[in-house]
Amino acid sequence: MKPQISELINSAKQLGDFSDAEKQEIFLTIKEAKARGLLRKQPDDRCLNKYINLANYLLRTQSAEEFTSALNQNxxxxxxxxxxxxxxxxxxxx
Incomplete structure (x- = not known):
């Protein structure tokens, strides 16, 4: 079962917080990657930004147990x- 957004926000508050600029950078990077068709269930690609690689990892593992584990650790x-x-x-x- 995928965590709810409210659970994620609470988890993020426990782990710490990025600056608003970093959060905005992540969102804009993922938005641009979606527009360019770079979000796929593919393995890491060293030519892609780390956030795009994380997004692809989450897309690839969204139905696996490691998905929730990744969200809780990073x-x-x-x-x-x-x-x-x-x-x-x-x-x-x-």
Whole structure:
């Protein structure tokens, strides 16, 4: 079961917080990647930005157990996930 956005926000608050500029950079990067067709269930590509690679990892593992584990361990993954949900790339139960 995918975590709800409210759960992710609470988790992010416990782990720390990025500056608004960093959160905006993540969102804009994922938005641009979607527009360019770079979001796919593909393995890491060293030519892509780290946020795009994280997004592709989440897309690839969204139905696997490691998906939730990644969200709980990595603050960047939380914000990438929120961007993916916000851009309708991943559906959520929220």
């Amino acid at each position: 603050l960047e993954c939380l914000y990438v996930y929120v961007a993916l949900v916000g851009l309708n790339c991943i559906t959520t139960t929220a």
